[in-house]
Amino acid sequence: SQTIHQWPATLVQPVGSPLSLECTVEGTSNPNLYWYRQAAGRGLQLLFYSVGIGQISSEVPQNLSASRPQDRQFILSSKKLLLSDSGFYLCAWSTGTGRGGGEKLFFGSGTQLSVL
């Protein structure tokens, strides 16, 4: 069966410090991978998605970047965190591009990031 691992679960970082969140998927090949952010009281905002190794699409201009060094590994990074980067970060995967219609997202357990 497929599983998705995301760590750490919680993180408190000072403004201006770097960030690295890692996500790995097991039990499937060539998944589509996603990073979402969820601010308090707001919907899930898609930050990045990837359909293959080294292929990253950015959804919104921001202080963050993403990389996919291996097929089932997705990393979210920042060189210098801002206060506005605080939020709940979720990694997710899906089996297809969505053109088939029914492909659903499977989410990791999330990282609660507090930038102080």
Added chain:
Amino acid sequence: GQNIDQPTEMTATEGAIVQINCTYQTSGFNGLFWYQQHAGEAPTFLSYNVLDGLEEKGRFSSFLSRSKGYSYLLLKELQMKDSASYLCAVRDRSNDYKLSFGAGTTVTVRA
């Protein structure tokens, strides 16, 4: 982007029924999903609708009307564990088939 609207909060009594409405605007509708999210946890998939009508899964049902840009999630025989946020999400061909999420409806079940 897509405009997805759902109520912010709803409260109901254990054993009752609650209906969560979701309206959306999209130019290339390609499916609507409902997810459940308990506080501090990841969303989990509940249901998927792409054709008009009702999909039933145990205590949960989801309805879709594409012409009205409208869906609802019906929760029956509410249990305390159903207290959670319920997210409506729409897939759009014109948005490269990515999912866009509403802000979620927080349902509180009271004894």
